[in-house]
Amino acid sequence: IQLSARVRLALENGEFLPYYQPKICLNTGTIVGFEALLRWRHPRKGLLGPQEFGQIFEDPDLSVAIGERLLQLTTRDMASWVRLGCAFGHVAINVSSPEFTRGELPERMLSALDAAGLPPERLVVEVTETVFLGRTAETVRQSLQTLHQAGVFIALDDFGTGYASLTHLKQFPVDRIKIDRSFVHDIEHDIDDAAIVRAVINLGQSLGIEIVAEGVETAAQAAFLRLNGCDFAQGFLYSKALPATRVPSLIKGWN
Numbered sequence: 564i565q566l567s568a569r570v571r572l573a574l575e576n577g578e579f580l581p582y583y584q585p586k587i588c589l590n591t592g593t594i595v596g597f598e599a600l601l602r603w604r605h606p607r608k609g610l611l612g613p614q615e616f617g618q619i620f621e622d623p624d625l626s627v628a629i630g631e632r633l634l635q636l637t638t639r640d641m642a643s644w645v646r647l648g649c650a651f652g653h654v655a656i657n658v659s660s661p662e663f664t665r666g667e668l669p670e671r672m673l674s675a676l677d678a679a680g681l682p683p684e685r686l687v688v689e690v691t692e693t694v695f696l697g698r699t700a701e702t703v704r705q706s707l708q709t710l711h712q713a714g715v716f717i718a719l720d721d722f723g724t725g726y727a728s729l730t731h732l733k734q735f736p737v738d739r740i741k742i743d744r745s746f747v748h749d750i751e752h753d754i755d756d757a758a759i760v761r762a763v764i765n766l767g768q769s770l771g772i773e774i775v776a777e778g779v780e781t782a783a784q785a786a787f788l789r790l791n792g793c794d795f796a797q798g799f800l801y802s803k804a805l806p807a808t809r810v811p812s813l814i815k816g817w818n
């Protein structure tokens with residue numbers, strides 16, 4: 564059976580679902596939000612992450628179908644946390660290029676939020692630099708502008724690994740930059756990585772863009788980032804991604 568057919572089946576069977584990784588404010592140590600990360604609860608292989616099936620994102624139709632499902636599930640989870648009185652902050656979802664060019668993404672997102680009784684400020688859209696390239700850049704820009712004006716936050720993911728052009732920060736409504744975890748990994752020992760991270764933090768401060776460091780695994784990395792003015796951090800030091808049902812107890816036990 565072809566992967567695309569298998570994925571269609573998995574969608575029908577409800578095997579795709581978001582897990583949630585917390586994002587921490589480095590100054591206060593509190594949880595300010597979560598990133599929704601796609602998981603495939605495979606009946607035979609167990610829980611799979613995108614590194615095990617990431618090639619499905621090369622298929623535009625599958626990307627759109629999975630994106631739609633994840634939006635449904637994520638807004639449903641957020642609404643259930645609200646009902647429990649759980650202050651989860653915001654949730655970031657990853658959006659790929661085809662999702663911008665097929666169908667009305669901003670309308671879909673805003674109506675999903677509305678249907679769940681959630682203000683747009685609860686949602687962050689994470690894109691990588693690749694969505695800014697090619698023929699669809701203008702469509703993407705307009706969609707991001709619409710979302711941004713409605714109150715949705717826009718985050719630029721994996722910053723520094725792609726075709727990072729500083730022009731993009733002017734042309735697109737970027738509220739947050741996520742420093743890729745490859746720069747964080749050796750931050751204490753590699754003077755080049757340390758310099759790059761400091762420069763990105765300074766860039767963010769100058770432009771009024773919040774900075775999130777990804778892949779924070781040690782207290783020393785977190786200390787370096789905090790001392791250098793980084794706003795937020797995500798990584799195994801705090802928590803891996805968890806199923807939605809574990810989010811309220813994580814928040815409850817945090818402080």
Ligand code: G
Nearest residue numbers: 599600601612613614620633657658659720
């Ligand atoms: O979840 P990790 O746990 O393995 O995620 C690996 C990569 O897959 C990350 O770069 C992340 O941006 C991407 N990814 C995770 N969830 C989604 C999703 O729902 N949609 C898209 N397009 N990419 C995702």
Ligand code: G
Nearest residue numbers: 600657720744777778779780797798799800
């Ligand atoms: O969107 P993106 O590339 O940034 O997705 C985050 C990916 O990073 C997911 O695969 C997630 O499981 C993974 N991840 C999250 N925290 C850590 C961490 O502290 N260390 C490493 N190596 N990977 C992490």
Ligand code: NA
Nearest residue numbers: 598657689720
């Ligand atoms: Na991401």
Ligand code: MN
Nearest residue numbers: 720721743777
């Ligand atoms: Mn990333």
